[in-house]
Amino acid sequence: xxxxxxxxxxxxxxxxxxxxxxxxxxxxxxxxxxxxxxxxxxxxxxxxxxxxxxxxxxxxxxxxxxxxxxxxxxxxxxxxxxxxxxxxxxxxxxxxxxxxxxxxxxxxxxxxxxxxxxxxxxxxxxxxxxxxxxxxxxxxxxxxxxxxxxxxxxxxxxxxxxxxxxxxxxxxxxxxxxxxxxxxxxxxxxxxxxxxxxxxxxxxxxxxxxxxxxxxxxxxxxxxxxxxxxxxxxxxxxxxxxxxxxxxxxxxxxxxxxxxxxxxxxxxxxxxxxxxxxxxxxxxxxxxxxxxxxxxxxxxxxxxxxxxxxxxxxxxxxxxxxxxxxxxxxxxxxxxxxxxxxxxxxxxxxxxxxxxxxxxxxxxxxxxxxxxxxxx
Numbered sequence: 001x002x003x004x005x006x007x008x009x010x011x012x013x014x015x016x017x018x019x020x021x022x023x024x025x026x027x028x029x030x031x032x033x034x035x036x037x038x039x040x041x042x043x044x045x046x047x048x049x050x051x052x053x054x055x056x057x058x059x060x061x062x063x064x065x066x067x068x069x070x071x072x073x074x075x076x077x078x079x080x081x082x083x084x085x086x087x088x089x090x091x092x093x094x095x096x097x098x099x100x101x102x103x104x105x106x107x108x109x110x111x112x113x114x115x116x117x118x119x120x121x122x123x124x125x126x127x128x129x130x131x132x133x134x135x136x137x138x139x140x141x142x143x144x145x146x147x148x149x150x151x152x153x154x155x156x157x158x159x160x161x162x163x164x165x166x167x168x169x170x171x172x173x174x175x176x177x178x179x180x181x182x183x184x185x186x187x188x189x190x191x192x193x194x195x196x197x198x199x200x201x202x203x204x205x206x207x208x209x210x211x212x213x214x215x216x217x218x219x220x221x222x223x224x225x226x227x228x229x230x231x232x233x234x235x236x237x238x239x240x241x242x243x244x245x246x247x248x249x250x251x252x253x254x255x256x257x258x259x260x261x262x263x264x265x266x267x268x269x270x271x272x273x274x275x276x277x278x279x280x281x282x283x284x285x286x287x288x289x290x291x292x293x294x295x296x297x298x299x300x301x302x303x304x305x306x307x308x309x310x311x312x313x314x315x316x317x318x319x320x321x322x323x324x325x326x327x328x329x330x331x332x333x334x335x336x337x338x339x340x341x342x343x344x345x346x347x348x349x350x351x352x353x354x355x356x357x358x359x360x361x362x363x364x365x366x367x368x369x370x371x372x373x374x375x376x
Contacts, residue, residue, distance in 0.1 A: 003018055003019045003020075004016040004017060004018040004019070004086050004088065005017060005019075006084075010065070010068075010069050010072065010085055011069055011072050011073045011076060012076065013072055013076075013082045013083070013084055013085060014083075014084040014085070015065075015084070015085050015086075015087075016084050016085065016086040016087070017086070017087050017088075018086060018087060018088035018089065020088050020089035021061065021087050021088060021089065023089065024057075024061070024089045025054075025057045025058065025061060026057075028053075028056070028057035028060060029050075029053040029054045029056070029057040030053070032052075032053035032056050032057060032142075032145060033049040033050050033052070033053030033054075034049075034053075036141070036145055037049050037052055037053060037056075037138065037141050037142070037145075040137070040141035040144065040145070041137035041138045041140070041141040044137075044138055048138060049138075052138050052139070052141075052142050053142075055142060056142040056145055056146060059142070059146050060146060060149055060150075061087065063116065063119050063146065063149070063150050063153070064087060064091050064092045064153075065085075065087060065092065066115050066116075066119060067091070067092060067112045067113075067115050067116050067119075067153065067157075068085045068087070068092035068093070068094050068112065069085065069115075070111040070112050070114070070115035071085075071094040071096075071108055071111055071112045072085050072094050072096070073111070074107055074108045074111040075094070075096045075099075075108050078099065078104045078107060078108065080096050080097050080098075080099055080104065080108070081096060081097040082094065082095070082096045082097075083095040083096065090219070090220060090223055091153070096108075097334070097335070098334050102172045102173075102175040102176040102181075102184075103172070103176075105168055105171060105172035105175065106168075106169060106172035106173070106176075108168070109165045109166075109168030109169045109171075109172060110165065110169060112157060112165050113153075113154040113155075113157045113158050113165050113166075114154070115154075116150045116151070116153045116154035116157065117150070117151060117154035117155075119146075119147075119150045120146075120147045120148065120149070120150030120151035120152075120153075120154060121147065121151070122147075123143045123144075123146040123147035123150060124143070124144060124147025124148065124151070125147070126143050126147075127139075127140045127141070127142070127143030127144035127145075127146075127147055128140070128144065130143060131144075159195060160188075160191055160195075161188075161191045161192040161194070161195030161196070161224060161228065162188040162189045162191065162192040162227075162228050162231050163192060163224065163227045163228060163231060164192070164195075164224065167188045167189075167191060167192050167228075168188070170184075170187070170188045170191060171184045171185060171187070171188035172184075174187055174188070181238070182235055182238050182239040182242065185231065185232075185234070185235035185238065186232060186235040186236070186239075188231075189228045189229070189231040189232035189235055190228075190232060191228075192224055192225070192227070192228025192231065193224075193225055193228045193229055193232065195221075195224060195228075196221045196222065196223070196224030196225030196226075196228055197221065197225055198221070199217055199218075199220055199221030199224065200217070200218045200221030200222055200225065201221070202214075202217060202221075203215065203216070203217025203218035203219075203220075203221055204218055236365065237333070237361065237365060238330060238333075239368065240364050240365040240367075240368035240369075241329045241330050241333065241361070241364055242330060243328070243330075244328070244329045244330070244364060245325070245326065245327070245328060245329065246323045246324065246325050246326070246327045246328070246329050246332060246344075246346055246354075246356065247325035247326065247346070247354070248329075249329050249356050249360050249361070249364060250325070250344075250346045250353075250354030250355055250356045250360065251354060251355050251356070251357060251360055252346075252353065252354040252355075254280060254352060254354060254355045255274055255275075255276055255279060255280075256279060256280045256281065256282050256288075256352065257270040257271075257274075257279045257280075257281055257282070257292070257310065258270075258281070258282060258283075258310075259281035259282060259283055259289045259290065259309070259310055259311035259314065260283070260284065260309060260310075260311065261309065261310050262305065262306055262307075262308065262309060262310070263297060263300055263304070263305040263306075263308045263309070263310050263313060264305035264306050266292075266297070266310040267297055267305070271294060271297055274294075276294075277293065277294050277295070278291050278292065278293045278294065278343060279291065279292055279294075280343075280345055280352055280355060281310065281311060281314055282352065283311075286351065287350050287351060287352075288317055288345055288347060288351075288352040289311055289314070289316070289317055290311060290314040290315050290316045290317045290319075290320060291314060291315045291320050291343065291345070292310055292313065292314035292315070293315070296313055296314075297310075297313065300313060317345070320345055321336055321342070321343070321344040321345065322344065322345045322346075322347050323344050323345070323346055323347070323356070324346070324347065324348060325346050325348050325353055325354065329356070329364075332344060332356075342356070342357055342358045342361070343355050343356060343357045343358070344356040344357075
């Protein structure tokens with residue numbers, strides 16, 4: 001996620017924190033210290049409320065981290081690749097590969113809400129017990145608040161709407177029942193779009209009635225709607241490319257350029273004559289060595305263009321998306337991860353035989369929509 005920095009590792013995967021997390025901690029601490037704690041444990045000093053509210057806000061962020069850690073740990077146990085875990089203002093996000101079975105989708109999805117519900121139950125029970133046995137009102141109030149917050153988080157995430165965990169559960173159940181993953185994906189994402197609009201509408205009504213928290217609900221609803229829409233597009237894409245081989249989708253012949261030219265000569269001899277925004281590069285032996293993007297070439301100062309070889313400013317082959325012509329396009333798209341994407345270089349026995357671009361994918365989707373077979 002843009003605006004996040006790596007702060008460590010959790011269950012063996014990178015942990016990242018978005019710049020909005022400190023802001024969220026401040027907002028949570030302010031509300032806890034100014035309203036909740038004085039109501040639950042009146043008569044304390046402002047300093048006591050301030051310290052307790054910061055501790056409570058940090059504990060809640062720790063709870064969010066445990067929620068995402070449960071997702072990541074379950075995914076790793078299911079042999080699903082996990083790219084990273086990111087905390088941000090709306091909670092957390094775990095980026096991972098696509099589970100290959102309905103059971104794996106279900107297990108990963110329920111692990112987070114179950115963790116939140118467990119934390120909520122323990123915190124709530126500890127808070128009640130602490131107050132009853134020792135009379136420590138302020139720590140007990142923090143724990144009670146933390147418990148109810150986690151219980152709400154667990155229940156809210158179980159709403160049957162992607163990208164919430166409940167939407168993943170719905171997807172898994174529909175996939176298991178129908179045997180059609182694409183249909184299940186479309187249903188879960190459609191539910192997410194509807195739920196997102198409803199949440200935003202409720203938030204707007206609350207805001208008009210004088211409740212500032214309505215703005216938060218509007219933001220959450222908007223986020224759910226946008227992400228669900230993107231997932232619906234992905235579900236449509238998966239349907240369009242189902243059963244399509246890479247060889248059937250790729251463009252051939254492919255416009256290429258030599259990687260040993262200077263940037264200046266490459267621009268003059270190759271780039272200005274090309275109609276493409278990115279070009280595969282070939283080495284002296286005619287083997288692919290990477291991709292150079294026209295916008296990258298344009299960003300190089302004129303004084304440096306004579307000294308740099310084009311391969312020095314290109315994306316190396318190891319960081320490019322590659323595929324064999326006999327692979328299924330759906331499997332190739334599934335393994336695209338952070339830092340890789342279109343175009344996909346099609347390589348056979350070390351030689352470039354084609355390329356799959358975003359336009360090729362768009363053409364497949366259009367043909368599918370028209371009732372075609374999705375092949376060239």
